[in-house]
Amino acid sequence: MFLDVILPNLGFGMEEGRVVSWFKSAGDAVRKGEPLVEIEGDKSTVELEALADGVLEEILVPGDTVVEVGSVLARIRRAGSSPAEPAAASPAAAVTAPVATETVEEAQQVSPVARRLAKERGVDLASVSGSGRGGRITREDVEAALSQQNGSSGGKVLAAPAVRKLAWDNGLDLSTIVGSGSGGRVTRADVEAALSAPKAAPVAPSPAPTAAPVETPAPAAAVSTPAPAMPVYEGEREEVSLSQMRKAIARRLTQSMQDMPHFYVTAELDFTDALKVLPQGIGINNLVLYLTVKALQDMPDLNATYEENHLYHYPHINLAIAVALPNGLITPVLHGADDFSLSGLSNRARDLVKRARDGRLRPEEMQGGTFTVSNLGIINQIDQFTAIINPPQVAILAIGAVKERPVVLNGGLHIRTTAHLTLSADHRIVDGLVSAHFIEAFDKHLQAFNG
Numbered sequence: 001m002f003l004d005v006i007l008p009n010l011g012f013g014m015e016e017g018r019v020v021s022w023f024k025s026a027g028d029a030v031r032k033g034e035p036l037v038e039i040e041g042d043k044s045t046v047e048l049e050a051l052a053d054g055v056l057e058e059i060l061v062p063g064d065t066v067v068e069v070g071s072v073l074a075r076i077r078r079a080g081s082s083p084a085e086p087a088a089a090s091p092a093a094a095v096t097a098p099v100a101t102e103t104v105e106e107a108q109q110v111s112p113v114a115r116r117l118a119k120e121r122g123v124d125l126a127s128v129s130g131s132g133r134g135g136r137i138t139r140e141d142v143e144a145a146l147s148q149q150n151g152s153s154g155g156k157v158l159a160a161p162a163v164r165k166l167a168w169d170n171g172l173d174l175s176t177i178v179g180s181g182s183g184g185r186v187t188r189a190d191v192e193a194a195l196s197a198p199k200a201a202p203v204a205p206s207p208a209p210t211a212a213p214v215e216t217p218a219p220a221a222a223v224s225t226p227a228p229a230m231p232v233y234e235g236e237r238e239e240v241s242l243s244q245m246r247k248a249i250a251r252r253l254t255q256s257m258q259d260m261p262h263f264y265v266t267a268e269l270d271f272t273d274a275l276k277v278l279p280q281g282i283g284i285n286n287l288v289l290y291l292t293v294k295a296l297q298d299m300p301d302l303n304a305t306y307e308e309n310h311l312y313h314y315p316h317i318n319l320a321i322a323v324a325l326p327n328g329l330i331t332p333v334l335h336g337a338d339d340f341s342l343s344g345l346s347n348r349a350r351d352l353v354k355r356a357r358d359g360r361l362r363p364e365e366m367q368g369g370t371f372t373v374s375n376l377g378i379i380n381q382i383d384q385f386t387a388i389i390n391p392p393q394v395a396i397l398a399i400g401a402v403k404e405r406p407v408v409l410n411g412g413l414h415i416r417t418t419a420h421l422t423l424s425a426d427h428r429i430v431d432g433l434v435s436a437h438f439i440e441a442f443d444k445h446l447q448a449f450n451g
Contacts, residue, residue: 001051005074007067008363010041010048015039019073024056028075037073038359045359046366053151054078063137110137117142166191253388263427264386265435269443271402272417277451279343284376286346290375291445292344293317293337293398298441299434303370306393306429320369320390321349323356331390332356333369347364375399377419384420394426395435 007017020038024030037054039366057077061067110118110125114137118125121142128145130137166188167174177194179186242250258384271284279285296303296317305312319337323330332352337345355361373396374387380401387398409416421442425435 001079002057003054003076003078004072005036005048005050005076006050007039007061007071009069010039010046010363012364016066016068018066019063020045021282022046022059022074023262026058027121028056030054030056031033041042041366046361046363047359049362050076052076052078052213071197073448092395101206109135114138114142156188158387161403170195195361204330219268245330249328252391256388256391259435260389260391261427261433262386262389263430263435265385265425265432265439266402266420266422267439267443267445268405268418268420269439270407270416270418271446274446274449275417277449279451282342282346284377286342286349287449288399289319289321289334289373290345291370291442291449293319294445295370295438295442297338298444299438301430301434302425302438304394304429305370306394306426307392314370318370320372320393321353322372322374322387324351325357327335329354330361330366331369331372332361333367335365335392337366369393370433372396373399377401384422386422389424389426394429395438396424398422398424 010017018040020040022037024034030050030053032050032053034050036417037048039046039048054076056216059074061071061073067073086431092185108132115125117123118128123142123145125142127138128141129135130141157327158349164174168193174191177186177190180190190364215227229403271287274287275284278284300313303314303317305314308391316336317338318414320331321334323332332355334345334348336350337348340348352361352365353409355365369390370393372387372390372393372450375398376382376385377399378401382400384400385398387396390395398421400420400422402417404415405418407414407416407418421439423435423438
């Protein structure tokens with residue numbers, strides 16, 4: 001009996017993902033729960049685990065390959081099953097075999113990224129040779145075709161503006177340089193290699209005709225050997241490809257701001273007394289998560305999602321935590337946050353954030369959030385900010401820096417440790433007074449906190 005390893009939907013409207021690398025090779029024994037493959041989705045990199053004991057019979061999608069959600073990546077032969085079972089009977093064949101369609105282009109095996117690039121740049125896929133598994137056309141194949149097309153038609157050579165300027169400054173014609181970069185792109189190394197290569201014997205300029213009058217200006221010789229045309233730099237800018245994560249962020253936050261009328265309430269709360277009794281080893285961020293859970297228990301209307309014109313409330317609090325990564329932001333979910341004590345919540349949150357930064361989240365830890373906390377307090381200069389709601393949730397809490405500030409108490413000026421909290425709520429679902437009561441409930445639990 002065989003078990004398919006399928007690319008799951010990791011949330012955020014994900015349509016495709018990249019197989020980064022395999023931890024196992026075909027023929028290796030695997031155990032249930034053991035990491036098999038690293039997957040890059042729209043907003044996270046996760047490890048897919050084996051769902052059963054057995055042998056990794058075959059890998060259908062190699063590393064560094066982009067495939068659509070639902071594609072079969074590999075097949076596991078369960079323990080005790082015969083390896084003689086015919087592979088053709090598996091749905092995995094649907095992934096590698098081209099679908100019979102009306103056109104040659106549609107019948108080709110083409111990665112989604114390559115198909116999109118070809119469409120954007122007007123490349124006929126029927127004329128492109130695939131270098132991927134089973135003749136699959138990859139992004140590199142399309143870029144190579146573009147390079148050949150541009151070279152044969154006198155089009156623009158693929159090169160960064162800085163590389164073009166280096167060639168211009170040294171009088172090099174980029175069209176004479178063979179690019180070693182992806183898709184034939186000319187790199188700085190290619191230009192520097194051309195500059196350091198032995199020069200051919202220079203062709204002496206044609207001497208001035210003997211019959212020419214002596215008064216003929218000498219600079220006229222320069223006219224016969226014009227310099228290469230100055231390239232257009234488009235304002236010295238270079239297009240940078242957006243990562244899958246940034247595209248997902250752009251898509252979802254645009255949706256959020258377009259669909260949700262955001263309503264904001266902000267308050268400055270006093271953390272002084274709570275910090276004095278905060279247990280050793282538990283940071284301010286985990287205290288904020290704990291108090292958020294307490295406030296949501298008092299105001300369950302905010303522990304909700306709004307999907308396809310249907311409002312859902314939840315018996316448990318699945319707290320999403322905004323985690324900054326070098327190339328974007330993800331919100332791993334701490335499921336059942338209301339079941340933990342302060343120390344338990346702190347340990348779980350610390351582990352979740354660490355694995356998010358290490359790219360070791362499980363797929364289920366990226367889904368199912370009912371409320372999000374975004375804390376920029378690690379940047380001391382950020383007193384307060386507003387956060388954009390993470391759909392389909394209906395609210396998000398933004399926390400600024402917790403630091404000493406002057407506060408008026410009982411007619412006197414005191415130095416207290418405070419922070420600004422801003423709740424963003426979907427005004428279609430939540431009224432302003434409900435938002436205000438949430439902040440009130442948070443402050444009530446903050447002032448009553450005794451460690």
